[in-house]
Amino acid sequence: MSASPLHSLPPRAGIGLKSRHYADVLAAAERGTAPAWVEVHPQNYFGAGGPPHRWLTAIAEHLPLSFHSVGLSLGSAAGVDMGELEALAALCERYAPAMVSDHLSWSNGPHDKFPDLLPIPYTHEALDHFAAQVARVQDRLGRTILIENPSRYLAYAEGDRDEVDFLHTLCRRSGCGLLLDINNVEVSAFNLGLDPVPWLGAFDPALVGEIHVAGHAVKDDDMGGTIAIDDHGSPVRPSCWQLLAGFLERAGPKPVLVEWDTDVPDYATLCAEAATADVLLLAEPVDA
8 A cells, every 4th residue: 555645845834743633634634724744753653554554644645744763773883773774664665755854863772772862972983873874774765864953961071073063064974964953952052051043053054954843841950950851742932933933034944843742732733833833934935
């Protein structure tokens, strides 16, 4: 069974597709009122059949798909998880998504698989290794992928470059692009005591194929301070919208996803967030 895929993401707002919203998204797509595209975690569709595939096949007939993987573990010392890669390749063949992405992170050890996207040190050794893994994935999938900047809570003592330089060099070496998560920039900057504006301003817009925005929590930590937690459980913060507007003014329109993965709201609330992104996107000239 194959979907009828649409092959590009429009420079408009998309939403993360949640099972509770399947019927709402399909009905809106049939009416022509849905957000312009949807993103899914492919790991949720690694089963061969059942309702998730029936819904996704129907929705994919109307809306472009973006596959945002959370399982390749590209930064693991042992290299990419080949089981995840083969499952992802099969799903890409089935649905031909417009975009495929994963994270600048690792989540597998020699004997364990962690439910987190753990950061890597920004060293030339890590860069060599990560670029080789990205090339391995791209060769298997027969397409370029996007790599997302992480949210960080601490910085490694080791490191011979900053995050933006690491990602830019990775793109030049492997031919991959960037999934720029503006909420992650804001969370990392808060936790590391840095200014998110120059951090975001250092990214080359030409390398960015997709943007994420989301809400995050700020809580007291055990040391008497505060910490920003990338929980995707609340509306996009005004500061994140401001950062997005500033980046779009420099970059022009890009596909923008509203992420909301915990305490997921009703469909109307999620669409209202996407509409806010569209207001910013439609304010920018298409050929900027």
